[in-house]
Amino acid sequence: MVSGNTLAEIAALIGDVARANILSALMDGRALTASELAWHSGVSPQTTSGHLAKLSEANLITMSPQGRHRYYKLATPEVAQAIEALMSVASFGPRRHRPVGPKDEALRNARTCYDHLAGRLGIALADTLTARNHIVLSESAGALTDEGRRFLCDFGIDLEAGRGRHNRALCRTCLDWSERRPHLAGRLGAALCTRMFELGWVERIKDSRALAVTAAGKSGLKQTFGIEEQSANLGD
Amino acid sequence: MVSGNTLAEIAALIGDVARANILSALMDGRALTASELAWHSGVSPQTTSGHLAKLSEANLITMSPQGRHRYYKLATPEVAQAIEALMSVASFGPRRHRPVGPKDEALRNARTCYDHLAGRLGIALADTLTARNHIVLSESAGALTDEGRRFLCDFGIDLEAGRGRHNRALCRTCLDWSERRPHLAGRLGAALCTRMFELGWVERIKDSRALAVTAAGKSGLKQTFGIEEQSANLGD
DNA sequence: GGAACGCTTCGGCCGCGACCGAAGCGTTGT
DNA sequence: ACAACGCTTCGGTCGCGGCCGAAGCGTTCC
Structure with a gap:
């Protein structure tokens, strides 16, 4: 709750494949339900729920309940900016073969x-x-x-x-x-x-x-x- | 070598305390030796060496040998920018007590x-x-x-x-x-x-x-x- | 040449955390 | 009221990866 929030903690949160998928899915700014995010993340709903809790805890995303759904979205534009910057770094290096569908x-x-x-x-x-x-x-x-x-x-x-x-x-x-x-x-x-x-x-x-x-x-x-x-x- | 370099991989690299310390130490743009970085990272020289290898592999840092020293520095300004963005996100949240020495x-x-x-x-x-x-x-x-x-x-x-x-x-x-x-x-x-x-x-x-x-x-x-x-x- | 030094590689230990099955809780719909 | 649904919590397994000691390799200095 006090959320230490060091550089390493934040990066580690983004540094898990499932969570990175979740954040990427949220990068268009819309709010998605836990189920939809579970689908995007590629892991089970239970596991996804755990990930969402961690991301919320660190204030990377926010949740708003709506009926029996829970909608999650990126907490601030700064979060989107940080992810964008990381993506930019990630896409560097030997331009790997990226088949264009x-x-x-x-x-x-x-x-x-x-x-x-x-x-x-x-x-x-x-x-x-x-x-x-x-x-x-x-x-x-x-x-x-x-x-x-x-x-x-x-x-x-x-x-x-x-x-x-x-x-x-x-x-x-x-x-x-x-x-x-x-x-x-x-x-x-x-x-x-x-x-x-x-x-x-x-x-x-x-x-x-x-x-x-x-x-x-x-x-x-x-x-x-x-x-x-x-x-x-x-x-x- | 081919360096998949996905968002999660890059973030995971930054998401380790020792590596985050290394990158933070390099944030002033200077090149530091492996020993100096070991000191900053808080772990042993052997372990630091492993971290440096991973960071180099992912093109986050570059190495230039000089005598019996090896100097490491951030690879590109984009890397610095990404880390800066993460720091910005990290310093959010409940402004925790930060004693000013x-x-x-x-x-x-x-x-x-x-x-x-x-x-x-x-x-x-x-x-x-x-x-x-x-x-x-x-x-x-x-x-x-x-x-x-x-x-x-x-x-x-x-x-x-x-x-x-x-x-x-x-x-x-x-x-x-x-x-x-x-x-x-x-x-x-x-x-x-x-x-x-x-x-x-x-x-x-x-x-x-x-x-x-x-x-x-x-x-x-x-x-x-x-x-x-x-x-x-x-x-x- | 030998010792000190800087750094890396290897091997083995160990703990953290991601994962899923099962179960629990609240909401919706009939 | 009951079932279906969405989501979370709990408990237990398991593998990845960080860590250090020991050893190896190259450089520097006397």
């Missing part, structure tokens, strides 16, 4: 990364906003310009949303594992993602972090952001 | 964080450069302005230095664990740190990541950056 291709095209957009779509958005001088992206860092603020406001985004107790950063960047280039994270990235869902521009593909760009999304992205299908290979 | 106080005042400056000195530098509009720091992100580029050039900093194969970011920010505010990292942070050492403004305190600000440093910081002692509590 069709589902993998969908992931590369567009997906959620914790609570923001990633993949070619995420990159395209970051590129467009940069080209229009709405954001200034200095490699792995970013700042929003006044024009950008106005533009996003017009687009229906509330930049103050999600300004929680943690005073989360407005505009962060996050290294895209498939494109190896930064995309938008932080409150801005999250708000952009939320808005696209609201507008029905993107939809979740079942059982995956991958996203499908709807017809409305294709025309909207073109008109509002000037993103053509081929530029991001949307609709592959 | 004199050595701890020195660490809070000024220290190196991987290869850049942290602590009150790091924060003060970031604040000053921001106030003078030399950098634009959007919470956890940053970009260098043209004026800033000129200023730093005059200060004797080569911004192209360290532009290695990894195309490391120029201006990143890094959450300071003692101040809970961002300080400067990336190539810029590293160059700033290097320059301060060159000028003899700061010196390492033995057996610690803490730094001492020299007399030359105090006057230099005041004249060049307008940083008064009390503003950063230098000389505490």
Whole structure:
């Protein structure tokens, strides 16, 4: 309960295959039930339950009961960031043979990364906003310009949303594992993602972090952001 | 050798107390010998050797032999970043009683964080450069302005230095664990740190990541950056 | 050449923790 | 009320991996 929480303790928690699977499954920011997580983790429900208890204990995830289900989600954006950083390190080294299946291709095209957009779509958005001088992206860092603020406001985004107790950063960047280039994270990235869902521009593909760009999304992205299908290979 | 390198494998490597100690000791960016690391890790030299082999195998650290010594250092800035992120998560939770000793106080005042400056000195530098509009720091992100580029050039900093194969970011920010505010990292942070050492403004305190600000440093910081002692509590 | 030193390899011990079966508890639905 | 369901707790097994002592290899110094 007092939760010592040293570097080694946290890393050890992530350093178990079953728990790493659980955390990876939660990386899209949604809350999942214990059963769903048991499925993802690859071990029995009892064992999964133990893992979930440990992760909660260390404040890596939080639980909210709902009827006879218990929903688990990542506790804070910082946790997602740490896992993302570890994944980045993990994907280094001799680029091992990674056969690209069709589902993998969908992931590369567009997906959620914790609570923001990633993949070619995420990159395209970051590129467009940069080209229009709405954001200034200095490699792995970013700042929003006044024009950008106005533009996003017009687009229906509330930049103050999600300004929680943690005073989360407005505009962060996050290294895209498939494109190896930064995309938008932080409150801005999250708000952009939320808005696209609201507008029905993107939809979740079942059982995956991958996203499908709807017809409305294709025309909207073109008109509002000037993103053509081929530029991001949307609709592959 | 092929190094599967999954998320769980990397995290498990960091998730051992002895190895975490080793990595923490290397977080100041210097290369240390196996013996020194054995001392830091708290286990015997044989055991340490095994740990170092595993860390090397996974490309978290690299080794360069030198005489009868073997120097180990973190392999890439990404590794440092991942560890930093984990530390950030670890220091969350119920702020546990952390008795502040004199050595701890020195660490809070000024220290190196991987290869850049942290602590009150790091924060003060970031604040000053921001106030003078030399950098634009959007919470956890940053970009260098043209004026800033000129200023730093005059200060004797080569911004192209360290532009290695990894195309490391120029201006990143890094959450300071003692101040809970961002300080400067990336190539810029590293160059700033290097320059301060060159000028003899700061010196390492033995057996610690803490730094001492020299007399030359105090006057230099005041004249060049307008940083008064009390503003950063230098000389505490 | 021999001794001291730095580091690694080998072998064996031992404890922690992941795992599952069985059972228990609370919720839902009929 | 009862059964089905979702999830957790308990108890016991087992294997992985951290640990050290002893020994081996290469370097340095006199």
